[in-house]
Amino acid sequence: MLRDFFIPDNFQKPPAQTQQQDGVVYEPTRLSATWLTQFTESFVQPAIGFEKGAQAWQQRAVQAWSQVAQEWRNLQFPEAEALLTALAAKTRLSRKMLQEALRNHFWNMQENVLLRWLAQVRKDRGPKKLPLATAYPDFVFLVAAGNIPGVAIHPVVQLSLLGIPTLVKTASAEPLLLPTILSSLARHDPQIASRLAALTWPRHASALTEAIMAFNPQLAIFGDDETIANFEDRSKPLVGFGDRFSLALVSPDADEPDIFDNLAYDTCMFEQRGCMSPQAILLLTDNWEKVEHFSRELANAMAKLNAQLPIGSRTPAQQSSIQQWRGAYAARLAAGEKILLLTSPGTEWTIVAAENIALEERVAYRFARLWPIPSIDRAMSILRRYEIQLQALATSLTLDETKKFLPQFRGIVTPFVHIVDTFPGSMQKPFFGWMDQNKAWLRLTRAFIEW
Amino acid sequence: MRAMRQINEKILRFIQTVPMTEFADGAFQQLALKLFQHQYENNAVYRGVCLQQNLTPKVITAWRDIPAVTTSAFKEVPLACFPVNEALAVFHTSGTTQKRSGKHYFRTLDFYHAGMRRSFAEFGLAPYKKMRLLFLGPTAEYFPNSSLGYMFSGWRDEFGDEQSASFFSPAGVDAAALQNALEIAIRENIPVFILGTALALLECMEVFQRQKRKFKLLCGSRILDTGGYKGRRVEITRAEFRDRLHETFGVPREYLLNEYGMTELSSQFYESRLSHRARTKQSAMPSALCPQHFMPPWVRVVAVDPEHLKILPESEIGLLRIFDLANVDSVMAIQTEDLGRAWQDRIELTGRATGAELRGCSLLTEAIVRGA
Numbered sequence: 001m002l003r004d005f006f007i008p009d010n011f012q013k014p015p016a017q018t019q020q021q022d023g024v025v026y027e028p029t030r031l032s033a034t035w036l037t038q039f040t041e042s043f044v045q046p047a048i049g050f051e052k053g054a055q056a057w058q059q060r061a062v063q064a065w066s067q068v069a070q071e072w073r074n075l076q077f078p079e080a081e082a083l084l085t086a087l088a089a090k091t092r093l094s095r096k097m098l099q100e101a102l103r104n105h106f107w108n109m110q111e112n113v114l115l116r117w118l119a120q121v122r123k124d125r126g127p128k129k130l131p132l133a134t135a136y137p138d139f140v141f142l143v144a145a146g147n148i149p150g151v152a153i154h155p156v157v158q159l160s161l162l163g164i165p166t167l168v169k170t171a172s173a174e175p176l177l178l179p180t181i182l183s184s185l186a187r188h189d190p191q192i193a194s195r196l197a198a199l200t201w202p203r204h205a206s207a208l209t210e211a212i213m214a215f216n217p218q219l220a221i222f223g224d225d226e227t228i229a230n231f232e233d234r235s236k237p238l239v240g241f242g243d244r245f246s247l248a249l250v251s252p253d254a255d256e257p258d259i260f261d262n263l264a265y266d267t268c269m270f271e272q273r274g275c276m277s278p279q280a281i282l283l284l285t286d287n288w289e290k291v292e293h294f295s296r297e298l299a300n301a302m303a304k305l306n307a308q309l310p311i312g313s314r315t316p317a318q319q320s321s322i323q324q325w326r327g328a329y330a331a332r333l334a335a336g337e338k339i340l341l342l343t344s345p346g347t348e349w350t351i352v353a354a355e356n357i358a359l360e361e362r363v364a365y366r367f368a369r370l371w372p373i374p375s376i377d378r379a380m381s382i383l384r385r386y387e388i389q390l391q392a393l394a395t396s397l398t399l400d401e402t403k404k405f406l407p408q409f410r411g412i413v414t415p416f417v418h419i420v421d422t423f424p425g426s427m428q429k430p431f432f433g434w435m436d437q438n439k440a441w442l443r444l445t446r447a448f449i450e451w
Numbered sequence: 452m453r454a455m456r457q458i459n460e461k462i463l464r465f466i467q468t469v470p471m472t473e474f475a476d477g478a479f480q481q482l483a484l485k486l487f488q489h490q491y492e493n494n495a496v497y498r499g500v501c502l503q504q505n506l507t508p509k510v511i512t513a514w515r516d517i518p519a520v521t522t523s524a525f526k527e528v529p530l531a532c533f534p535v536n537e538a539l540a541v542f543h544t545s546g547t548t549q550k551r552s553g554k555h556y557f558r559t560l561d562f563y564h565a566g567m568r569r570s571f572a573e574f575g576l577a578p579y580k581k582m583r584l585l586f587l588g589p590t591a592e593y594f595p596n597s598s599l600g601y602m603f604s605g606w607r608d609e610f611g612d613e614q615s616a617s618f619f620s621p622a623g624v625d626a627a628a629l630q631n632a633l634e635i636a637i638r639e640n641i642p643v644f645i646l647g648t649a650l651a652l653l654e655c656m657e658v659f660q661r662q663k664r665k666f667k668l669l670c671g672s673r674i675l676d677t678g679g680y681k682g683r684r685v686e687i688t689r690a691e692f693r694d695r696l697h698e699t700f701g702v703p704r705e706y707l708l709n710e711y712g713m714t715e716l717s718s719q720f721y722e723s724r725l726s727h728r729a730r731t732k733q734s735a736m737p738s739a740l741c742p743q744h745f746m747p748p749w750v751r752v753v754a755v756d757p758e759h760l761k762i763l764p765e766s767e768i769g770l771l772r773i774f775d776l777a778n779v780d781s782v783m784a785i786q787t788e789d790l791g792r793a794w795q796d797r798i799e800l801t802g803r804a805t806g807a808e809l810r811g812c813s814l815l816t817e818a819i820v821r822g823a
Contacts, residue, residue, distance in 0.1 A: 317802065319757035320770050320788045327521025327786060334499025335528040346758045361551070 002026035002082055004170075006179035008194040009186065011039055022089035024082045026176065031201055033211040040139070040167070040215050043197060047136035048163025049447060050122060057192075061161045062114040064189035068181065069109035072102055077184050083176060090174050091149055093271065094312035098149065101270065104429045105150045109157065113432050118161055120433070124446045136447045139165050141217035143227065144178070145241075146171025148270040151222055152178060155435055158445055160185075160196055167212065168198040175200035203227075218444060239440040244275040244391035245362065248424055249379055249405070251284040251397045252294050259396055262425030263368070264301035266394065268309055268349070269428035272364040275391040276420070276427045279369065280357050282382065284401060286374035292340055295353045295370055299342045302349040302366065311348060311366070318365055322347040325363055329354065340370075359386055376404045380412075387412050392420035394427050455493070458485050462749070462776050466565045469748045471573045474795045476514070479751065482776055483514035486783050493532035497782050500524070515753055515762055519772050519784035522715050525553030532780045533558045542598035544714040555598070555714050555781060562777040563717045567602045570747055571610060574721045576708065577644055578671060584611040585632055586619060587647025587655060588677060593620050598714045599677060603646060614641075624651045626658035633666050633700075642671035645700065649676045649692060656699045667701035674700060675708040689742070711744045711800060715785050717777035720744035720798060745797045749776040752793040755786070766792050768801055 002024060007013050016029040048057045071077045075084075087098050140159055144152035152168055156178065159166045170178050178198045186193035201208045220239040221228050228240040248263060256262075266278050283294060326343060329352045333339040340353040353370040363369065373379050383390065397405055409421075420430065420437050435441045442448075462482055469478070488508040491498050497520060501507060506518045520530060525544065529535045535556045544553035557563065571577065584607050589600035607615050614636075618629040636643045645652070652674070659665070674696055687695075693707050712719035722742045746752060753762050754769030763769045771787045778785070790802040 314758075316757045316768075316770070316790050317788075320790070323757060323760060323770070323786070324521045324523040324788050328523035328527045330500055330503055331496060331520060331524030331528045331530070334503065335496045336499075358551070 002079055002086055002176050003029075003179050003183070004175035004200050005029045006182035006186075006193075006196070006198040007039070008197065009190055010194055011042065011197075014039075014199070022086055024086040024089075026082075026086065028175075029199065031199060031205075031208055033207045036199075036208055036211040037214070039197075040212060043165055043167065044139040044215055045165055045195075046138050047165070049136040050125065054163070057163050058118055058161060060189055061163070061192045062111055062118070064185055064192045065114060065157050065160065066109060066111040067188045068184045069106040071184060072181065073106045075099060075102065077180075079180050079183070083180050086176050087149055087174070088312065090176070092312045092315065093149070094310040097269070097271075097309050097312060100309060101149060104269070105153045107429055108432055114157075114161060117158070117433050121162070121445055124442075125448075134447050136162060136164050137218035137444070139167070139215055139217045140220055140444075141212050142166055142168045142220040143223055143231075144168055144170050145222040145224070145227075146173040148274040149174050149177050151274070153181065154430070154432060155220060155222075155441070156196065157432075158435070160192060162445065163195055165195045166197070167217075168196075169209075169212075170198055170200045172200050172202050220441070220444065237440065237443070239438070239444050241275070241435075241438060241441075244389055245279040245359070245386075246276050246392035246394070246420075246427060247359075247383070247386075247390065248278045248281045248394040248427070249284065249383075249397065250281055250395070250424065251401050252287075252290045253285075254396045254398050254401075256396050256424070259424055260297045260301035261305070262396075262423075263298060264305045265309075265425055266427040267368045268302065268305050268366050271311065272366060274428070276430060277364070278394065278427060279359055279362060280371045281368060282379055283353075283370050283372045284376070284379065284397065285372055288338060288372070291353045291370060291372045295340050295342055295351050298368060298370070299349075299351050302351065302368065303344065306344070306348050306366075314347060314365065319347045322350060322365055322367060325367055326350055376401060376408065379405070380408050383409070384412055387419065390419050392422055392427055392430075394422045394424045396424050455489060458482070458489050459779060462486065462779055463561055463565060466562060466569065466747075466749045466777060471569075471748060472796075473748045474751075479748070479776070480514050483517060483751075483774060483783065484508070484511065486776060486779065487511060487517045489779075490532055490782060494530060494782065496524075496528050496530055514751060514774055517774065517784045519786040520782050521786045522553070522713065522788060525555060525715050526551045527553075529554065529556060530781050531556040531558070540601070541596060542601070542714045543596040553714065557717075558780040560601070562779050563598075563601070564605060566718045566747060566749065566777045567605055568609060570719060570721065571606055574745065574747075576675065576721065577610060577673070580610070581612045582610060582615075583632075583636055583641050583643040584615040585629060585643055585645045586615075586617040587624055587629065587645060587651040588617075588619055589648075590617045590619070592617075598712075599648075602719070606646070618655075619647065619651055624654045624658075626655045629655060630659070630664065633668065637666065637669065640669060642669040642673075644672065645674045647676060649678050652676055652696065653687075653692070656695050659699055665699055665701065672700070672702050673706040673708060674702050675710055677710045677712070709742065709744070711798075713785075713787065715778075715781075715787075716773060716775045717779075718747055718750045718775045720746050720750075743797045743799045748796075750774065751795075752798050754791065754793045757790075760786070765794055768792055771798060771800075 003026060005014060014029040014031055014035050016027045018025060018027050048054050084095050084098055088095050142152060142155060156166060156168060168178055182193055182196050182198055219231050221231055222241045225242045228242045231238055263281060270277060283291060285291060329339055329341050333341060338355050342351040349366040351368045355372060357369050357371040420434050465478065465482055491501055491508050500520055501518045504518055511517055524530060538556040538558060540557040540560055542555045586603050588603055589597040591600045591604035594600035616632060618625045693704060696707050697704050709722035710719050722744045751774045753772050754767060755762055755772050757770050768790060771789045771791050771793060773785045773787060774783055776783060789800060791798050791800040
């Protein structure tokens, strides 16, 4: 049975009642501040980190998580069918998309990858503790956004490897995935799972949030800037993953035969709702014919992918947003701007090539925006302008372009380490340590007072 | 030029004289097709949009088929039948960090003025020739680029008594001054008409609530809100909002009115149970849960399927496409992002697409799933 909570076996469970929704039997919980306080009192405990006995914990955790990952990659866990049905209903993503999403979340969570990550953390902290190193927090409260299912998986696994007691507040729109993953973990190793919990409650139930905040947790917030701002006044420094977006920088002359399929995949996965989704593809050319050719090829790839990874169901409001974005570009085209607008017959996908793209206005739902730029210098000026908001950059350039681009890009990446450097086709399959690009997250997982 | 003057005169006369219950296609159709021809010829951007769809005056024979521009287009390009530097007025849509503000250019405000004047007088908004109008929303003095500000100021000048006043400025709402004005009106046995944005009304009600202050406005008093309370950190439902208005000001629920409009239009819709009763001569009111907004007879609305933008049969839910004859010098046919049903003389709003849902990792899940 699916549950919208995961509480380890050694704790008293919250009151819950079996229900049937979307054809799936599940057990939603009814939380109270009193129960949350009692639970948290016994849940909070010193983290394992790199203290005595840590090695045994880490080995067990690595093994348990890699076993979970293998099961989930192959959809070989008991609740798979029910979960996919429930997620499809809750998220409106297609089952094929959800299957792909689960594979992507777990694709490189193998034993060696997890061990390598732990080794990196140990190395970052130094052979003996550096003067700035401190103890890991005894309690992390992680608030997960629900824009894409499973956004909190990698962070939770990292905290679990370090043995930090972590309570995840999942998004009420999608509360089932993480508890189910944690149930899988508990089947493999209940002790590793005993330091993790997942619950959900609505944003306005502030008494429940305050019950947790009374324990002065380390906060990790995946949410919009407003959500982060709401928590920012609290005592400990906050780890925030807020409003971010991603870009691709692509040369039409690069030798990459799968470029169109890869860009279509990056644009379509999660319906372009994630921070790793490309909001625009910077196309390195001043030749409009190349832009047109590239756009048409991408349109073919989008149409093809639409059959392989169907959209699920769109709401009228989502369809309306697409029509409004299309209408805006159609008007600009009518006003004489150089614009190419290619669309599916319905709202399935859209491709716009335009000489000017306003990245302040976000798009989604398979809306690819091609932005021709004449030079690497111009690309750099765009990247510099948006560097604070940039989550990931996928590049595909010729060798000469790469030689020119990389030194300049590293120049901005070093002081702003949060930009994930990746490739078309990989944007939606982030590597296990992608959050390490976030300075505050790095500070949390390395347990440094300052950086 | 002469043709343009002719069509302008005909439309202005239509707005001024058409019976408010006249929704037959005849005269409206004629004027709409002429206006389409005029806009196609004189608004180059609009002509471009029409040509993208191969829709020209030669092939359009019914007002329903006149091509529409999206409200988003107003944020991108000037949509005017005249050089925009000759505009008498420019009304701006409200922008957010995500969405730029749009501009609606007016060569003349005669049509806008004629429409708002008739609506006020004939939608049953106010029962007296002159009334005490108290504004909790923009007025033209402080907000010259606000269409709502123009409308409020116009109503104040034409229908307000000498004590009519605004309690809203760039500094915010002045609840203390409003309280004073309400107490004077109660003392003097004068009914008042409070008009404002829902957000400003909420701000005031919160101040009054903190002071544990309630009013019992005189019989005949009424309140008109123009919406716009969504997006507050704590949202309330429409029913809760109306309850609060009723409890705070002591105005009967049937005198709580709502306006639906947008900067891209020159005409407005009113959820006025009073006008509904007057029009249909029925005692049955639209349900508070599904409020219906009535349009003036120089406006028509269809709902279109959001997937393909095809016109839906009457009363099916879709995106509202509005045809406003008073939009003489811009574009008459506007594709909104509002969801609802449309009938010959009224609409029922059922929702609105929110851009706020599109914020990468920061996306509010609830907005995506429910938002939709």
